[in-house]
Amino acid sequence: MEVWSGCLSNFVLPSRNTEMKLDKQRSRHTTEREFGGTLGATCIPVLLPLTVLYLLSVCRSPGASLLQWPPPLPPTSQLWDPVAPMLLLGWLALQSFLYMLPVGKVAEGMVLRDGSRLKYPINGFHSFCISAILLGLTLWLGMPLGYLFELLFPLAVCSMGMSFLLSLYLYLRSFWAPYQALSLGGNTGNPLYDFFMGRELNPRIGRFDLKYFCELRPGLMGWVVINLAMLMKEVELRGSPSFAMLLVNVFQLLYVMDALWNEEAVLTTMDIVHDGFGFMLVFGDMAWVPFTYSLQAIFLVIHPQSLSAIGGIAIIALNGMGYYIFRRSNSQKNQFRRDPTHPSVAGLETIATATGKRLLVSGWWGLVRHPNYLGDLLMATAWSLPCGVSHLLPYFYIIYFTVLLIHREARDEKQCRRKYGLAWDTYCRRVPYRIIPYIY
Ligand SMILES: NC(=O)C1=CN([C@@H]2O[C@H](COP(=O)(O)OP(=O)(O)OC[C@H]3O[C@@H](n4cnc5c(N)ncnc54)[C@H](OP(=O)(O)O)[C@@H]3O)[C@@H](O)[C@H]2O)C=CC1
Numbered sequence: 001m002e003v004w005s006g007c008l009s010n011f012v013l014p015s016r017n018t019e020m021k022l023d024k025q026r027s028r029h030t031t032e033r034e035f036g037g038t039l040g041a042t043c044i045p046v047l048l049p050l051t052v053l054y055l056l057s058v059c060r061s062p063g064a065s066l067l068q069w070p071p072p073l074p075p076t077s078q079l080w081d082p083v084a085p086m087l088l089l090g091w092l093a094l095q096s097f098l099y100m101l102p103v104g105k106v107a108e109g110m111v112l113r114d115g116s117r118l119k120y121p122i123n124g125f126h127s128f129c130i131s132a133i134l135l136g137l138t139l140w141l142g143m144p145l146g147y148l149f150e151l152l153f154p155l156a157v158c159s160m161g162m163s164f165l166l167s168l169y170l171y172l173r174s175f176w177a178p179y180q181a182l183s184l185g186g187n188t189g190n191p192l193y194d195f196f197m198g199r200e201l202n203p204r205i206g207r208f209d210l211k212y213f214c215e216l217r218p219g220l221m222g223w224v225v226i227n228l229a230m231l232m233k234e235v236e237l238r239g240s241p242s243f244a245m246l247l248v249n250v251f252q253l254l255y256v257m258d259a260l261w262n263e264e265a266v267l268t269t270m271d272i273v274h275d276g277f278g279f280m281l282v283f284g285d286m287a288w289v290p291f292t293y294s295l296q297a298i299f300l301v302i303h304p305q306s307l308s309a310i311g312g313i314a315i316i317a318l319n320g321m322g323y324y325i326f327r328r329s330n331s332q333k334n335q336f337r338r339d340p341t342h343p344s345v346a347g348l349e350t351i352a353t354a355t356g357k358r359l360l361v362s363g364w365w366g367l368v369r370h371p372n373y374l375g376d377l378l379m380a381t382a383w384s385l386p387c388g389v390s391h392l393l394p395y396f397y398i399i400y401f402t403v404l405l406i407h408r409e410a411r412d413e414k415q416c417r418r419k420y421g422l423a424w425d426t427y428c429r430r431v432p433y434r435i436i437p438y439i440y
């Protein structure tokens, strides 16, 4: 359909009205399905919450074996605590307030189908610093942050419940949205599939952008708070934090701070540009990230590990290398997309595409087609190694992340082939490996 409309615009110049009609037709007739289609969209929302509860139960059990029969869920009294919804709502209210603060610059997003561009506040790093100061203050006043260890189940249950409610709200409100505001992928007419993928592309309440807010703030910062709480719990139990716990905390803190420092780059990711805001992203942002990305720190509370200085240095080097590849490759592409004449990218070899945009074929993007994924995977390995090699559970993140990135790469590839046609094939011939040089 994209090719069809591309050809049309080459030969005739459709009026705005005709374009809108075409777009309306296109958005009404999305047939392509991802994530296993309707079956996937029905099963995943059931399986994901069960997986979160399973992982948390296993992580806190003495054996911590991913291959064991699921340990019994804690009694209902441990799954629910009225403090959990209060903490969660308080955290969301604080992050929403900080999001609305008129600090930092305002950036424009990518051009939308109706030709407009949305404005986004770039104040994630400010919000992070203010949240850190407030957290520091409450700790100084004696707040027992380590108590979050006891609250993990109720907090996860509340976050998951809230993800369902928010996804339902987003699905329902999308029927009042103009068709141009709908995402092409989440608009098939099948309620289960559309609920899962998200119908509306950029749902907003006034100037509050719900998807952009959720992508980087409550869940991502919540992950760091949970990690810190596990460190405090370890101090409570053993008197001081272990080297392994410190490494996991510092590595993941660096990752989250990097994301917030480079907040503007999120505006060009697939999630913001292409995907609707539905259950998949809502659940991913609000429940999956904070409660599964923190598994290593939770694991270390119950399963302390001793790590030698040499081992620690090797892991730090691995994380440093991963971070270097991740950051340099992401920045190179962002710089190139923002200003291809900038001295840092002007000398790189590129190939032209019919859209007018060029593709890098040298530098990081000449090494493999997703150098940023390679860096991310190296970091993921460095986050698990401090937990030793006696258990598989701390390696869950790498397994999940590898599957996610391979699937994401395939989705991106499809979109790029549609966008760039022959030029993309030329790029793939020039750069044959996807993520790992000479291997994949
Ligand atoms: N921790 C986590 O859970 C997750 C982390 N990530 C990380 O998020 C980051 C962003 O990932 P993601 O949004 O998937 O994709 P990328 O940042 O890799 O962006 C892909 C896009 O880059 C552009 N592009 C591709 N090849 C070239 C080239 N040779 N030259 C110029 N532009 C090119 C294309 O867009 P166009 O041409 O339109 O500009 C393509 O659609 C990654 O670092 C990833 O590791 C992602 C998912 C989960």
Ligand SMILES: CC(C)=CCC[C@@H](C)[C@H]1CC=C2C3=C(CC[C@@]21C)[C@@]1(C)CC[C@H](O)C(C)(C)[C@@H]1CC3
Binding pocket: 048, 215, 216, 220, 255, 258, 259, 266, 269, 271, 280, 281, 283, 284, 285, 288, 289
């Ligand atoms: C299993 C499940 C529900 C999957 C949903 C996937 C989401 C968890 C991820 C999709 C893309 C993401 C990104 C980040 C976090 C995870 C999700 C939401 C990200 C914010 C992490 C920090 C990075 O620096 C990033 C900003 C590049 C990244 C963007 C994509």
